[in-house]
Amino acid sequence: MAFTAWFKLRNFVYNNLHNDEYETPFSRCINWFLILLIIGNVVAVLLESVNQIYSTYQFYFDIFENISIVIFSVEYVLRFWSVVEKSPFDSGWKVRWQYVTSGAAIIDLLAILPAYVNFFVHIDLRFLRTLRLLRLLKLTRYFVSLQILLRVIEREKGSFQAVIFILMIMIVMAAAGIYVVESRAQLDVFSSIPASMWWAVVTLTTVGYGDVTPITPIGRFLGALITILGVGLAALPAGILANGLANELELRKQQLELKFRDLLENCEIDIIDDEEKIENIRKDVGLSTEQTQDIVLQLIRERKEKQLEREKNKYCFCPHCGHKLPE
Amino acid sequence: MAFTAWFKLRNFVYNNLHNDEYETPFSRCINWFLILLIIGNVVAVLLESVNQIYSTYQFYFDIFENISIVIFSVEYVLRFWSVVEKSPFDSGWKVRWQYVTSGAAIIDLLAILPAYVNFFVHIDLRFLRTLRLLRLLKLTRYFVSLQILLRVIEREKGSFQAVIFILMIMIVMAAAGIYVVESRAQLDVFSSIPASMWWAVVTLTTVGYGDVTPITPIGRFLGALITILGVGLAALPAGILANGLANELELRKQQLELKFRDLLENCEIDIIDDEEKIENIRKDVGLSTEQTQDIVLQLIRERKEKQLEREKNKYCFCPHCGHKLPE
């Protein structure tokens, strides 16, 4: 008895914390409560850093912090405990281990760990606050449309590494160049290549604070060349991303077409009538109705043509003399 | 009699204010007059904010403002009254309600409302002026090529939300980080995380005013990392837009091809001769002639091939009795 109740409970917890399909008013409340708590925590951290506010309301801040820690800890434990329901036939601990090593779980851990560490080793308050801001990352779980962007960025990893590499080379070269030509005029600012790097970064990223600028004609000429290179450099990520997003979309379309073709071959779908089926596949892949429609129509057209051909070859016998006709 | 005159009048007003197809010299005059009046209002607001100008010409400014209010109010009322003509068979008030809740109507209302509100509650003059600038939005009605851009942006909403979310996280993190490392050196500038956010925003958007910059080596190192991230971040919208515009175009092409195919199947169009029909469809969808031409040629080619095939199978006699076979 108790046992089944136990399983019931675990399953209930699982649905409310892990299962996205499962949507009840209660589960929605929990999600919203957690989201608001996260935002509240971030706001609290921001306000605490303002001394006069902190000194006046310290008491309430601490209470809120402690309550948050408790809630987040409980959340973590419950997630850890209930995740087993995900694949009931695997050994519970294997599933749990997979979960613990997943990105979301690590973020959850980072969100509560500093507070516990702080009990043993004292952490600089300023730094501790920053760490608490990691709780902001817990929101990523509730933010779906982030996935595509991240996948694209992850897929174009190689290109971005190349960009970083180019950037590094250009920063070092630019810093060294400006150091050679400017250090005599502004010994305090361009005192060494590492010092000049600050200017190089600020310039190549087209941020241009203006706290450090070349003043000699030759320095300005070199600076002009570097700024122009900077524009080109700043253009690389945009180009890569635009291209990456386009490819991502194309890949999804392929995926969709592929799935449809398989289903059609196995006669598991009627491309014209099974709207809800098509809708589901569409959502799985993550395309807009318009983009799907195109593929569907394409398939319908193909099917029509096939039918026509079959029509054409229907007459296997001469309707006059009844002899078999060569196809 | 009077009644029909009444309807005539309403229809006349409708054509001149709402109907884009209807183009007479008079309607064109009205449009241009309204456009100039809007621009005039904006210019007036800008000049009024210059004190010496305002103090000298206050009288004329006020007159102009009052006249404008009257005209815009009349415009609004007339639009509201005549919009019924749009769909004569629905109940008048339903149509009117739809109109009132449409974007354009809301903008029109916002353009005149503040002036009326000002009668009852006194609004700060500076703020009132800004509100009057909302009249500028009335121009969007006359600006067609804005539509595509807005639709793309609206379609890529999800991606942009993700970008905003990433931006928010990075701003908070960057502000917290710089606060930790710089607040000791520049307590007045990076006095708290909220205060440091100003620097974070200015840096991540690569604006870089330079009014607030890190000065400690560690702070500059962190700043450099953040600026580099800023370049990547600033690249996201460009990439998303480039991709969005490309998809928008592709979708329109699909649309066009689809329409053509339907018309062809129902033999309602002759793809070779009906230039004006093709032209109209093209304009509806909003593609350039060159982009359309491609699709048209494609369809022509297909048709030719079909004809050839029919040719091939036309002379199809039974090899025994020589009777014609049904295709």
Add this chain to the structure above:
Amino acid sequence: MAFTAWFKLRNFVYNNLHNDEYETPFSRCINWFLILLIIGNVVAVLLESVNQIYSTYQFYFDIFENISIVIFSVEYVLRFWSVVEKSPFDSGWKVRWQYVTSGAAIIDLLAILPAYVNFFVHIDLRFLRTLRLLRLLKLTRYFVSLQILLRVIEREKGSFQAVIFILMIMIVMAAAGIYVVESRAQLDVFSSIPASMWWAVVTLTTVGYGDVTPITPIGRFLGALITILGVGLAALPAGILANGLANELELRKQQLELKFRDLLENCEIDIIDDEEKIENIRKDVGLSTEQTQDIVLQLIRERKEKQLEREKNKYCFCPHCGHKLPE
């Protein structure tokens, strides 16, 4: 006699100044001489603006300027005179008028006009110099790869207008907003909306000089929002251009395929052997060999398939009994 010589001369001039196909060492010399002269003029203008240089070498500068004027004038006259050769069968003056109203000719005129105008009405020296820089535009004639970019920009005109319109609205709104919230704190800087526009432009374009920045918390909050909008705004042109360039390329590919298909249908080209013909068409359209190759292979494949089909249908008679076989 003299007459034919006259025509010969005009034709000779035409070939050297107008005809791009015509390439002799002499015509190349002329082009290079003109290019160098233009660059020389620009350099001269830049140096003249440095007072100490100008005062010392004024004499030489003036001589160089006068010589340049003469040469450019002669160039203009000769172009004007010889352009008739372009279409020998039209009336000379019609052709000349077309030429005079063409962009290149207008640039040429602008390059020499100010100097002549200066004889009659005295122009401020500083301004006159700037006008002389218009000679730089004469280089566009010799710069081919500029064409595609300009065509794309011209084709996306509509989108760019929309961007400018959005920019205008945002500048006015941003300026008004910052004026409302900041003018009390920095009355000298944000004294009026027009004055605040400088900050709005500098911010929305992410240039961020930092000579004018909000200092009040509310002002900085508004400023942060505007900078973020600025990033999105700065992304629009990049997205539009990326999309425009892609379409331009696609249109060229269509064009190429179209030309090939026509030639193939009229059997005027052998897609496999006529390399030089293909090469010429490719250059006309302006595609890279790789991009062309793709289309060529496509066509070859199609042709092969057609041949195979013909193969299949070759046997019109039964090789055993000699009866005609149904196709």
Add this chain to the structure above:
Amino acid sequence: MAFTAWFKLRNFVYNNLHNDEYETPFSRCINWFLILLIIGNVVAVLLESVNQIYSTYQFYFDIFENISIVIFSVEYVLRFWSVVEKSPFDSGWKVRWQYVTSGAAIIDLLAILPAYVNFFVHIDLRFLRTLRLLRLLKLTRYFVSLQILLRVIEREKGSFQAVIFILMIMIVMAAAGIYVVESRAQLDVFSSIPASMWWAVVTLTTVGYGDVTPITPIGRFLGALITILGVGLAALPAGILANGLANELELRKQQLELKFRDLLENCEIDIIDDEEKIENIRKDVGLSTEQTQDIVLQLIRERKEKQLEREKNKYCFCPHCGHKLPE
């Protein structure tokens, strides 16, 4: 005996230094050692430029530098000597000459040359250090993902030249314009057109240091126009790159499809089973598995259709005598 040993040695050196396929723990060690040495050199140069560090550790810096020179020299000589193995049947010196004139070899030479030159002619220390940073370029050899980006940039050379040309014209025009309107107000800053160019570059690249800004209303108006143009200009490279990357990808896909088709026609590959073969081709071309999959499926589909057709035409007997007809 000695001779074969000699060849063995040379081949061994070749494999470890030149041959990328050849991967033994030893060759990997060598590569990593060289990479670390390069990075170490760069770090050394950066630190040396900090005077107090240099003065204290000068001795160790010099030793490290000398050792590096020796190692890099030996590397260069060994590469030069062993490259012959690349194509054993050509004359050794021809191969060597090709190698010496290759980009990688030139970079290697530039990395060591300055140190030797320094023996004869004394080079300014600051400048010498910068030259030593060229060793950073030696890393490009080990950085594969850089290739695509560079090829794209190289392929879009024309467009980038056009951008540079536009940029040049705009810089000159902007500088001249601002010089005309601002030089009276800020004679020290905008003293001449060349001097004003610094502002023009900083503005058109949207860097905006703010060390030089227009202050007069007319100057600020002109400045605003130029900044807006700057945004458009900064957008050009991004657009070109996005387009270039897309084309590069498309070309690779063509290449892949082409290779597959050839192999299929010569029956050298089984599109369904030869996974490793497909994998190798994929890597050669440099596409992701997903992008390849699409093409493979396409080919499989085509093959299926062909088979079906063959099926259809297989039972092809003469309707008169029942003899099999040649297909």
